Amino acid sequence: MDYIGPLQQFKQRALATPQQPYLHQPVDGNWKVYSWGEVDDLARRVASGLQAMGLEQGDRVALLAKNSAEWLIADIGIAMAGMISVPIYATAGANTISYVLEHSDSKALFVGKLDSQSALAAANIDVPTIGFPYAGIEATLSWNAWLAEQTPIEVTADPGLDDAFTIVYTSGSTGKPKGVVLTSRNLAAASNDVVAWLPEGHNRIVSYLPLAHITERSMVTMNSFYSSIEIFYNDSLDTFVDDLRHANPTAFISVPRLWAKFQSKVLDQIPDKKLQRLLSMPFVGKRVAKKIRRQLGFEDCEFFGSGSAPISPELLRWFHRLGVNIAEGWGMSETSGASCTNQPFKASQLGTIGTACKSVELKTSASGELLIRGPSVFKEYYKNPQATAEAFEGDWFKTGDKAVQRSDGAWVIVGRVKEQFKTAKGKYVAPVPIESLLGSNSFIEQSCVLGSGLPQPVALVVTNAGSSVSRDELNQSLAATLESVNAQLESHQRLSNIVVCEEPWTIENDMLTPTLKLKRDRIEARYRQLIENEVAYSGNKPSGNTSVQFDNKIGWITS
Template sequence: MISHYQSNLENFLHWANNTPNKLYLRQPVGNQYIDYSYSAAATEVKKVAQFIQKNSKNGSKNVGILSKNSAHWMMADLAIAAAGGISVPFYATLTKDQLHQVLVHSECQILIVGKLDHWDKIKEGIPATTLLIHTPESSEKTGIQWADILANTEEIQQLPKPKPSDVATIVYTSGTTGMPKGVMITYGGIEAGINMAREIALLDLPNARFISYLPLCHIAERNFVEFAATAAGGTIHFVENLDTFAKNLASARPTHFLAVPRIWAKFQEGILQKIGSQKKLNLLLSIPVVKTFVQKKIQKGLGLDEAKLTVTGAAPISEELLTWFQKLGIFIQEAYGMTENMGLNAVMPRDQIKLGAVGRIHPDCETRIDSETQEIQMRAPYNTTGYFKEPKLTEELFTEDGWLRTGDQGKLTADRFISITGRVKDNFKTAKGHYVAPAPIENRLNTHEFIEQVCVVGVNLPQPIVLVVLTALAKSKEIAEVQEAFQALLNEVNPMLKNYEHLKKVVIVQEDWTIENECLTPTMKIKRPSIEKKYQANFELWYTNEASIIHE
């Protein structure tokens, strides 16, 4: 056990020295695994670090990682730290132009390339001056290969001793509102965050197991999986691909599991498909002798029968979905935060889950609500120092007295539970002059079994309208049944809203919103500006249409 956590690299080296043979990384390949003990990973980390240090030029410390999650992603990040560099991870789903934009902005002279689906399409976006290192999962077999570095390089001897104020990593935001911003996170910030979360995150649990499948360049996965597992001396399992997700999860049986709301909704869908109907599940759970058996069977089927911490974050989750899983004995804890505060603003206590709130404020985190805008503002020792090369944006991020502006609107109770009521910038003004907060309305609609994705819009319209993407279930139904269901939904939801928030129309759009068509961020959040721009030309036409439910 480590008495006080230090940097991610130091925590890793502690376990490499004290539990050298313990399994650190498990990479599935087909029906087999490539396993890395802490000491085996340390050997690779130190050799790649030596290569990075020798090939860094002009004083540049920024080294990029472009890969899906894998054991080599983790080792690359540690190697960059061991070389005295600053790691800059990029989303594996970026287009050629997006990659070029962030690579140039970040000033990365070295880029570690790993497991990707579309290398041939994006490699032209990499500046010719960038030195590329290819891990064994990279489809590119020319140029500098990780395996060759291991064969021809000695281990680095002199490890860096960074100051707490030194930047450890630059994390680019997923860009919900435009150009991604490079959030600078310091060594001191990571250390403060991981120590603060020690008890909440159950980091002293023996034989802690984590599974990594959400993008590692997102702060939630980086914190919850890489930093937490490494501090705990745990084992990190990976997912080979989307098709093997269920198998890999069942094999890992993690003690710690993080999923975005959309994944929890997919789990629910899969469980109901197997059982047959909600009515049948309700019946099974109503019989005392059967209930425990059914709960355990479902938990084991998911691979969550040994999970001690199940967390959701990155997007709103409905109270109905949380309650549904509680009936299965799965108590999902919401976490609330943003890249700029390392995702550490609040977490829901396991033994005190309050529906309607997103968690209780962390111990080392001061939080207040601005009286004028209702914006949540916070101060903590792990807050970012600002945006890389963006002094104006950095200045706008903080209030005059040094509190970080989250951009979220919320309410805070006396016992430090916080709830989100909207986004300051998402709110739009209708033609009648009223401001509408779309997020709470979307949360109400999102629970419907026919709605896969939803976006409430209405700039300069008399009343808001809602755009929806149908679930697979809805797509299998007759149009008349879907229209009837949505009319019933409007009749149910509108009376709960203020008059100026009443939804005038439901518009069923034909094209799913994806990362590829730039309607979703890499973390599966809707990109509101992109969606509005895509459909804006039709808003007035839809609004004046006589029908309440419209097919695009």
């Protein structure tokens, strides 16, 4: 298929609809709206400014900032100058920032709002920095003043389809981040697949997931070039609900943890038993569901998606009863984003990742590993030919996910190849399917199943139960879930205990990646010895400030 590259597609749309609103940026309680023509003009100024700094075509330019209109304008400007963008997570620590800048050979850095400026200050940065126009940002150059000095370039670069467009660094859940080189063809192919899922006509979408992650970059930014989409940016966590209602999106993409928080927000207002009773009433149920969707900001939303990590089928069914039909998708940085999804939506395929996008092929290896090939599959790992060679089996990319295909064609991810562990009984266990079953309990917000060398697996969980829920009530709920989950498992997979960790797992305490994936090795390292002591010496509590105390199969870890 002949594709149009992202930059060429952006330029075509800007030329065709220069006055049409495109980007909506919250600034000091108000909304600044950029048209396609204004974005084009500013991006051309960015390109001019980078060239004036002595940068050349093919040079790498990094972006370190939370989502904003300026982020996208800089990204387009980098491409217009014939350079390659290198996004860095706004939550990255000093070591990661330094590593990515050095490994990518970046020649300049755009800086915007961050959770903390301390990581940036501690990082080893010896390249020019351009600061976006927000308070507290220290940089060599100021965005507004810098752009005002530039004359928009008239002739932009014209990258070929097989030229590198961006280098996306993996989140580093198992080691040093790898630089995934994505070409214009990769991104164009992925976007052409995905825009077919969106509602017909003009769409509105909220950009709040990290733009350094391929899901947001592909599903929001790139798709806006290939479809009629207005992008609304989120100012902060405190304003998220208000920003969502202001945007009134027609398409909304999130991750499992945030979908669970949406559910908790609803259940804080109405108990689930009462809600389900109301939803079962023919006329009342529709009104209740519509009211809840409106309160969440989904009044006009027609497309819902979830990705980045497995989501509980029970959570999907819960939202389905509200008329929120979440299409679970699957993809990787190496596949330019979503490559498989339950779209068009089928309720019968809830709990699966649906079927392959039209441009890709999927199959499994003899060991059950999911393999993929197609025009959206990445070019190479930057400066790592050995890792690139090891990632392929012929022309098939080895995803590292274990999967099975159902008789209806839908695919189910059953775990990561490297995440399987062997119990003391010599049996292999895949944790992800068990964690998915645990998600049926609405109190469980996070879960991590471990058990290498243990007689039976153990589940560590973080709950969202507030102070209104007693420990006895929570214990009873978790005990019922433990019994229900174990009834669905083979004997060697059954959980011996559920252990409640009272401290949430976050990016800040290094238990989650910037994309909210579990850092299993960190979680296990933190709690493993406590679990082993409790299992080996039942009743003899380990010493220290933190301890596990089992009570009818439910344990608690407190700091």
